[in-house]
Each structure stands twice: as structure tokens, then as C-alpha cells.
Amino acid sequence: NAGVTQTPKFRVLKTGQSMTLLCAQDMNHEYMYWYRQDPGMGLRLIHYSVGEGTTAKGEVPDGYNVSRLKKQNFLLGLESAAPSQTSVYFCASRLGTVNTGELFFGEGSRLTVL
Amino acid sequence: KQEVTQIPAALSVPEGENLVLNCSFTDSAIYNLQWFRQDPGKGLTSLLLIQSSQREQTSGRLNASLDKSSGRSTLYIAASQPGDSATYLCAVKGQAGTALIFGKGTTLSVSS
Numbered sequence: 363n364a365g366v367t368q369t370p371k372f373r374v375l376k377t378g379q380s381m382t383l384l385c386a387q388d389m390n391h392e393y394m395y396w397y398r399q400d401p402g403m404g405l406r407l408i409h410y411s412v413g414e415g416t417t418a419k420g421e422v423p424d425g426y427n428v429s430r431l432k433k434q435n436f437l438l439g440l441e442s443a444a445p446s447q448t449s450v451y452f453c454a455s456r457l458g459t460v461n462t463g464e465l466f467f468g469e470g471s472r473l474t475v476l
Numbered sequence: 477k478q479e480v481t482q483i484p485a486a487l488s489v490p491e492g493e494n495l496v497l498n499c500s501f502t503d504s505a506i507y508n509l510q511w512f513r514q515d516p517g518k519g520l521t522s523l524l525l526i527q528s529s530q531r532e533q534t535s536g537r538l539n540a541s542l543d544k545s546s547g548r549s550t551l552y553i554a555a556s557q558p559g560d561s562a563t564y565l566c567a568v569k570g571q572a573g574t575a576l577i578f579g580k581g582t583t584l585s586v587s588s
Binding site for chain 2: 469
């Protein structure tokens with residue numbers, strides 16, 4: 363049981379380049395989330411999805427786009443990367459039938475924008 | 477707006493000590509509270525999940541309590557070990573449709 367898998371784990375980009383982070387979960391979870399973690403700022407929610415075909419903005423959505431075309435996958439895109447987007451990105455998922463489900467995290471994707 | 481605070485930000489103890497980590501939140505209307513552990517360079521691992529109707533949860537040497545009315549939770553670690561060294565984060569789940577709000581964590585160092 364792989365749980366939540368993120369790819370790639372590391373990436374270096376130049377300012378203005380684009381990229382996509384992939385999150386895949388094999389637990390049949392409805393809810394999926396993208397967070398970023400920065401020193402001194404803690405974990406901040408970027409976007410989330412409550413089911414296939416749906417997405418919603420979190421606390422810091424600017425500069426990112428997401429898609430949830432399949433239930434098991436949640437993609438985070440950066441169209442034009444900026445140095446301020448250098449961070450560690452975490453995907454998480456939970457069973458969404460009730461609001462009490464446990465949250466499971468991936469191992470993180472470290473992005474550096476030069 | 478829900479805010480989650482964890483004090484202290486860092487804690488160093490000798491091996492074998494019992495210790496308490498604190499988490500406070502400003503809005504008591506929560507569905508649950510979850511404690512996580514994060515090792516350096518790794519993702520978050522769920523330790524304990526306390527539903528709003530519960531007062532505490534236990535797993536091995538860990539015990540988490542929840543006092544919704546006062547907006548507080550504590551994570552008690554018994555007989556600490558060097559392997560417990562990590563950052564511990566708490567997160568609260570608010571009303572339906574909202575995501576977890578995280579504290580900034582307490583970094584624990586247990587020396588042998």
C-alpha cells in the first residue's frame with residue numbers, strides 16, 4: 363500500500379519556467395490537498411479538492427493552478443515560477459465521507475526557483 | 477479566523493523524561509484535532525486523531541488530550557527516547573468544507 367506518492371521529489375527551476383507536481387493516492391480518498399511549508403511560516407494550504415473534477419482555493423493560491431481529472435490524482439502546476447515559490451510542497455489526502463477523517467501526507471517535493 | 481499556536485517552539489530534554497507539548501486554538505468549533513510528527517526532510521506522519529466528542533487518545537507512550545472549551549490540547553510523551561526527536565505539529569479541522577489549520581510545531585530534541 364503506497365499511500366500518498368509525490369513526484370518529483372526534487373526539482374530546480376529557473377524563473378519563468380513551468381512545471382507540474384503530481385500527487386497520487388491509492389486509498390480511494392475523496393479529499394486531496396496541496397500545502398507548502400516554509401521556515402517560520404508553517405504549513406499553508408494552496409488548493410484543495412473535495413472530489414474528482416472539483417478544486418478550490420486555499421490560503422495562498424496565487425501563482426498556482428490545480429486539476430483533479432481522476433480521483434486518485436491531484437496535480438499542482440506552476441505556470442511561471444518565481445523565487446518566492448521556492449519551498450517544500452506536500453500533498454495530503456483523507457476519506458471525505460465525514461469531516462472527521464485522518465489526514466495522510468506524502469513525503470514532499472522540494473522545489474528551488476533560481 | 478482559526479489560529480493555532482504551539483508553545484514552546486523548541487524543547488530539549490534528557491532521555492527518560494516525561495514531557496508535555498502544548499497546542500492552543502482560537503475557535504472552539506472544531507471537528508477534530510490531529511497531532512503529527514515530522515522528521516527532518518520528511519513528510520508528516522499522523523500520531524493521534526481526537527474527535528471533538530473525545531477527551532483523549534492514547535497510542536503507546538503517547539497520550540493526547542483535548543479541551544475544546546478552553547481551546548487547548550496537549551501531547552504527553554512518556555519516558556522520552558532519542559528516537560522521539562522530531563518536530564511535532566498539531567492541526568485542527570474546523571467546520572465542513574474547510575481544511576486543517578496547522579500550528580508551526582514544536583521541535584523536540586531528546587539527548588542520550
